[in-house]
Amino acid sequence: MIEWTSFVGFGEAGQAFAQPGAAAFDIATDSPDTRPAKISDFESAQIRWSATPAGALARADLVLCLITADQALAAAQRCAPLLRPGTLWLDMNSVAPGTKRDAAQVIEAAGGRYVDVAVMAPVLPARLGVPLLVAGPHAEDAADALRAYGFTKVAVSGANVGDASAIKMIRSVMVKGLEALTAECVLAAERAGVREAVLASLDASWKEQSWATRADYNLDRMLAHGTRRAAEMEEVAKTLSDLGVDPAMTRGTIQRQREMGALGMTPPEGLTAKLVAIEGRVS
Secondary structure, eight states: OOOOEEEEOOSHHHHHHOOTTOEEEOGGGGSTTTHHHHHHHHHHTTOEEOSSHHHHHTTOSEEEEOOOGGGHHHHHHHHGGGSOTTOEEEEOSOOOHHHHHHHHHHHHHTTOEEEEEEEOSOSTTTGGGSOEEEESTTHHHHHHHHHHHTOSOEEEEESSTTHHHHHHHHHHHHHHHHHHHHHHHHHHHHHHTOHHHHHHHHHHHOOOOOHHHHHHHHHHHHHHHHHHHHHHHHHHHHHHHHTTOOOHHHHHHHHHHHHHHHTOOOOOSSHHHHHHHHHHHHO
16 A cells, blocks of 8 residues: 655656645755745645655655656666665656666666656646556556556556557657657748648648558558659758758658668558568568
8 A cells, every 4th residue: 555655856747746745856956046946846736845865755655756858767776775665666757668677677676666657648737637658567556556646547558667668759759750840841831921821731631540541551652652752852851941941850751751662662551561561671
């Protein structure tokens, strides 16, 4: 039974998930410039805060680690010796599966129980209703603890550390990539004075379909016409450059279209068959 919950990191996610009475440590309290604002965050959330990780973790059964991605492993290394035996360490940071496996070794070696948790949507306004994927050998215990804490959308995604993170990281190729493509497209359209026409054209041509169907179609087009499309996209890149917009995403598109076209394949039917055929050519 989980009696004491602690947070390592208390930024937007920590504050979105905070329940009165939990404990927390945030590195912002180390600096006199950021300390007052962070103490205010703790007090607003009715959180028992500590100026050191040891103080925040002294009684913890459950730890929610919610920090910047570049500090996830360092936090595990710093906090592992401070954990009580059997404490669940929930790594909820957006990092690669390999990074989570490295952190898991540190936590497990110190007697803690490491859990890979992927936060699958923005934490606001969902808060405890945000979808979570949980993975690793302690995933079932962690899922129970998260539900008892108040999270309402918790699913176990695998028995191995990294299973949840892999889903989130690879999904981000599409989600974050579409954001970047959107910026590149609309900035250029605005400078060319054709924004409304471009967006209307996209509305007219964008089909309602599943992502599996969309992926199958997109791979089909690239395998059949990638070389020609790469040449067309070279002209797109020139268009953007002439408008003063760096075609960063478009350069990647040129490379990927050219690589797929160079496989020289007649696209087989179905997404699975296409992926098998592509893997056979590139491996």
